[in-house]
Amino acid sequence: MPDSILQVNDVSLAFGGVKALTEVSFAVERGSVFSIIGPNGAGKTSMLNCVSGRYQPQHGLINFDGHDVTELKPNDRARLGMGRTFQNLALFGHMTVLDNIMVGRHHLMKNNWLTGPLYWASPAQKEELNHRREVEEIIDFLDITHVRKAVAGTLSYGLRKRVELARAMALKPKLILLDEPMAGMNLEEKEDMARYILDLNEEFGITVVMIEHDMGVVMDISHQVMVLDFGKRLITGLPEQVMTDEHVKRAYLGLEDDSQLEEAS
Numbered sequence: 001m002p003d004s005i006l007q008v009n010d011v012s013l014a015f016g017g018v019k020a021l022t023e024v025s026f027a028v029e030r031g032s033v034f035s036i037i038g039p040n041g042a043g044k045t046s047m048l049n050c051v052s053g054r055y056q057p058q059h060g061l062i063n064f065d066g067h068d069v070t071e072l073k074p075n076d077r078a079r080l081g082m083g084r085t086f087q088n089l090a091l092f093g094h095m096t097v098l099d100n101i102m103v104g105r106h107h108l109m110k111n112n113w114l115t116g117p118l119y120w121a122s123p124a125q126k127e128e129l130n131h132r133r134e135v136e137e138i139i140d141f142l143d144i145t146h147v148r149k150a151v152a153g154t155l156s157y158g159l160r161k162r163v164e165l166a167r168a169m170a171l172k173p174k175l176i177l178l179d180e181p182m183a184g185m186n187l188e189e190k191e192d193m194a195r196y197i198l199d200l201n202e203e204f205g206i207t208v209v210m211i212e213h214d215m216g217v218v219m220d221i222s223h224q225v226m227v228l229d230f231g232k233r234l235i236t237g238l239p240e241q242v243m244t245d246e247h248v249k250r251a252y253l254g255l256e257d258d259s260q261l262e263e264a265s
């Protein structure tokens, strides 16, 4: 039996009369890269939001790392080791890169700046130093050392996306949810990001669940791919299975033959 870190069972979510998700089930194997694809409005972000706790499904169960998290708030899921990035940038533009990443670290710290005078006591200082050391490792890993003191809002889009990833990694997640990590990037930035995602998966052992529109990237770096269509799961399988599935070609890509599929990727 494969060891699943995330199990989603029969999740349904509606906004008024709009059914965003209908009885969607899937399991993500620990240590894998799992991608969710599908056309606009298929329910991908809704699914990610149900997993992260931002949305509460009307029906279904979500189990993360042995815990039933269906009713848990996003912060409690984060505490269990679930990290995420957003479709749109969510950095503090006026803060430095380092401070932005330290914010990601915040909930792991027993002592923090909110504890006031305690902060200056020695255990708190030691803790802060340890956190800084680990954050510096992440900064080094993502090759953003040269901008660590820069104000986040002044950086290029590609770099800001990388800082966002660093902030999510700072949480020491077991699972990271990435919502279109390569959206709006040029080819070189995409290649870099793909390499970082693979490395954080392989070197840090972080399981990745991501939504991505770039089919080439999805097929290159995913172990498993799930296709959503009109809020329903069409198929879950190996990238090559998904690529050659007739339903996917017709329903998702709306393509007639393989040559068009190759063009799309």
Ligand SMILES: Nc1ncnc2c1ncn2[C@@H]1O[C@H](COP(=O)(O)OP(=O)(O)OP(=O)(O)O)[C@@H](O)[C@H]1O
Pocket: 015, 018, 019, 020, 038, 039, 040, 041, 042, 043, 044, 045, 046, 047
């Ligand atoms: N907060 C919301 N309020 C109302 N309807 C919503 C909300 N979020 C999503 N929906 C609806 O749910 C359906 C699924 O949307 P969702 O954003 O999950 O799709 P998606 O696959 O992520 O699309 P995209 O690729 O465009 O981001 C759509 O019909 C959308 O309009």
